[in-house]
Amino acid sequence: ETGVTQTPRHLVMGMTNKKSLKCEQHLGHNAMYWYKQSAKKPLELMFVYNFKEQTENNSVPSRFSPECPNSSHLFLHLHTLQPEDSALYLCASSQVEDALRRLGNTIYFGEGSWLTVV
Amino acid sequence: SQQGEEDPQALSIQEGENATMNCSYKTSINNLQWYRQNSGRGLVHLILIRSNEREKHSGRLRVTLDTSKKSSSLLITASRAADTASYFCATDAIRGANSKLTFGKGITLSVRP
Numbered sequence: 264e265t266g267v268t269q270t271p272r273h274l275v276m277g278m279t280n281k282k283s284l285k286c287e288q289h290l291g292h293n294a295m296y297w298y299k300q301s302a303k304k305p306l307e308l309m310f311v312y313n314f315k316e317q318t319e320n321n322s323v324p325s326r327f328s329p330e331c332p333n334s335s336h337l338f339l340h341l342h343t344l345q346p347e348d349s350a351l352y353l354c355a356s357s358q359v360e361d362a363l364r365r366l367g368n369t370i371y372f373g374e375g376s377w378l379t380v381v
Numbered sequence: 382s383q384q385g386e387e388d389p390q391a392l393s394i395q396e397g398e399n400a401t402m403n404c405s406y407k408t409s410i411n412n413l414q415w416y417r418q419n420s421g422r423g424l425v426h427l428i429l430i431r432s433n434e435r436e437k438h439s440g441r442l443r444v445t446l447d448t449s450k451k452s453s454s455l456l457i458t459a460s461r462a463a464d465t466a467s468y469f470c471a472t473d474a475i476r477g478a479n480s481k482l483t484f485g486k487g488i489t490l491s492v493r494p
Binding site: 368 | 423
């Protein structure tokens with residue numbers, strides 16, 4: 264259904280746990296993103312990887328650690344999270360090319376991973 | 382700072398009616414995009430309008446862009462119950478090589494059968 268697959272879809276973790284969210288895109292894109300979606304708040308961009316290099320880190324706490332081993336896979340490693348980190352975490356991808364800069368890039372989202380920190 | 386702000390925050394209409402949703406933004410953009418999100422799911426791209434375009438159509442969707450007022454509207458004609466979802470506008474201010482989409486809080490649309 265979607266070219267961007269996220270696992271797990273639901274995750275409940277304690278504040279001392281270590282877990283990871285996984286994202287895989289099958290669209291041949293060269294940029295991948297992590298967004299956080301909390302209730303009543305705008306979608307927050309967390310990290311951007313372009314050609315596997317992290318190009319953006321929007322002041323995200325170090326308890327969130329991204330990893331991009333190749334242009335198709337993206338991980339978000341979670342460690343000692345807080346209850347306020349409970350949210351829907353969305354992975355996305357896009358194709359970034361000079362030719363598209365004028366036209367605009369469309370971002371393709373996965374279904375998200377619901378994270379609950381207890 | 383938040384770029385796109387949608388209005389209203391929630392909209393409830395009867396099936397068959399038209400739904401109009403508005404978005405305002407603050408700084409210069411390269412393009413503006415509308416996305417849809419069904420409850421608990423990911424966002425799906427609906428339509429993109431470039432800064433040099435004023436109106437665009439896609440099926441039952443009509444998007445307008447007024448760069449002088451820094452605003453956009455999304456019109457869904459002949460709404461259906463299946464259109465019930467949250468709708469987000471996202472402004473694209475491309476910096477460097479990356480697309481820098483900034484999303485608003487979204488509009489919750491309920492279409493009553």
